[in-house]
Amino acid sequence: MAGHHNNSLAMDPALVKYANMYVNRYKFFRWTPRTAWINFAYVVAIPSVVGYLAYTTDGKWDFRGKRRGDIIAEF
Known part of the structure; x- marks a missing residue:
């Protein structure tokens, strides 16, 4: 009948190994x-570059309230 059988699904050994590695990653981490x-x-580095670009282009373009033919550059 349709009972609950233990281990009815065959697990892929590679996926089981990856899952164990993912769970225990902090135990084997080394600073290199x-x-x-x-x-x-x-x-x-990446947040600094994004912050610099955001700071230098702050207020340079305004996309709200523009009509056909208007320029998007404010200065």
Whole structure:
């Protein structure tokens, strides 16, 4: 009959290994030059570049209330 059978789904060993690695990643993490540079890029460099671009172009364009033929540059 349609009872609940244990282990009725065959698990892919590669997916099980990946799931275990994902859960236990913090236990095996080490700071290396590569991980330090990646961390620096995502924590400092990219937000700094985005912030600089946002600051330098603040108020430069106004897309609201424009009509055909109007320019979008405010200065």
